[in-house]
Amino acid sequence: MRFTGGELTCRKDWFDILKYAKSLGFSVSCNTNAVFHDPKISELFSRLNLEQVTVSIDGCKENHEYNRGKGTYDTAVMNLKKMSALGVKLRVNTLVNNRSVNDAKSMLDLASQFAEEINFFTVVFWGRGADLEKTDGVALESHLEMSREIKKLKKEYPHIRILHFAEVSQKTAIREDESLKFGLKPGSPSGATTFNISSHGYYSCGGYAPYIDEELFLGNAQKENIFDVWQHNKKLEKMRNDSEKLIIFCNNCNKFKRGDCQGSKYETELIRLMNPEVKNSNCILGDGPSLLKLV
Numbered sequence: 001m002r003f004t005g006g007e008l009t010c011r012k013d014w015f016d017i018l019k020y021a022k023s024l025g026f027s028v029s030c031n032t033n034a035v036f037h038d039p040k041i042s043e044l045f046s047r048l049n050l051e052q053v054t055v056s057i058d059g060c061k062e063n064h065e066y067n068r069g070k071g072t073y074d075t076a077v078m079n080l081k082k083m084s085a086l087g088v089k090l091r092v093n094t095l096v097n098n099r100s101v102n103d104a105k106s107m108l109d110l111a112s113q114f115a116e117e118i119n120f121f122t123v124v125f126w127g128r129g130a131d132l133e134k135t136d137g138v139a140l141e142s143h144l145e146m147s148r149e150i151k152k153l154k155k156e157y158p159h160i161r162i163l164h165f166a167e168v169s170q171k172t173a174i175r176e177d178e179s180l181k182f183g184l185k186p187g188s189p190s191g192a193t194t195f196n197i198s199s200h201g202y203y204s205c206g207g208y209a210p211y212i213d214e215e216l217f218l219g220n221a222q223k224e225n226i227f228d229v230w231q232h233n234k235k236l237e238k239m240r241n242d243s244e245k246l247i248i249f250c251n252n253c254n255k256f257k258r259g260d261c262q263g264s265k266y267e268t269e270l271i272r273l274m275n276p277e278v279k280n281s282n283c284i285l286g287d288g289p290s291l292l293k294l295v
């Protein structure tokens with residue numbers, strides 16, 4: 001069970017909620033910006049003994065602060081070091097934009113000292129990121145160059161797991177064999193890999209589907225049983241099917257097979273279906289209409 005936000009450490013009861021989730025037997029992890037000044041917070045994280053704490057650091061100081069505001073970098077790095085010294089299992093999340101495509105090596109130098117894992121992924125142009133495409137969008141060729149660089153660097157940094165772009169959603173996906181073992185319908189590697197419950201109890205799948213279209217909220221924990229929604233919700237079923245069709249489409253594309261393309265992503269194509277001006281710079285066909293029109 002992963003807690004994210006918003007920023008969970010802004011809630012007065014964050015520690016109690018995570019502790020309660022652990023007491024129920026869940027494997028618990030969370031995301032934080034690590035911009036906190038109370039030294040007790042790092043100690044509380046260490047006391048919780050979580051599966052993993054993810055700290056967002058979006059490149060070198062200049063690029064991180066372009067995203068997250070002045071003064072945030074030193075505080076986040078200070079808390080990363082502090083939590084590492086206290087034995088917290090850490091991941092660094094690096095949101096890549098066109099400024100930070102060259103930051104892979106410096107991020108690995110930093111993260112490999114303090115974290116067990118680093119994850120590079122790209123900005124989604126929706127919500128508060130809606131206007132960033134023109135200023136922050138990464139061209140496909142730069143994406144591929146960064147991927148190639150990261151693959152090479154993996155050999156130099158054997159003590160840190162390095163995930164980039166699609167790898168993280170594959171790693172954190174609800175795996176098909178695991179799902180079937182528990183009698184659950186399997187999700188596919190994009191679109192239905194995660195199941196979210198908002199602080200008001202609303203269910204949704206994927207990373208941000210309901211913020212693309214409110215209709216993609218899948219019910220509420222106060223009324224509907226989570227198992228029933230996962231198994232029987234018609235909207236979820238359609239998303240799984242569409243997302244599966246996209247995967248098949250990419251797997252049949254020669255550019256993708258040759259590694260000349262990062263592949264499509266269900267939710268990005270959903271955004272593009274509703275807003276045709278948005279491009280998908282991961283995908284060789286990302287300048288054209290949403291692939292959901294083609295599958």
Ligand SMILES: C[S@@+](CC[C@H](N)C(=O)[O-])C[C@H]1O[C@@H](n2cnc3c(N)ncnc32)[C@H](O)[C@@H]1O
Nearest residue numbers: 005006007031032033056093095122123124129
């Ligand atoms: C929304 S944040 C919330 C947790 C925490 N406050 C933090 O800053 O990490 C969770 C993750 O989403 C990423 N994120 C934020 N805006 C994004 C966007 N427009 N596209 C893709 N990822 C984004 C962040 O970099 C972070 O790794």
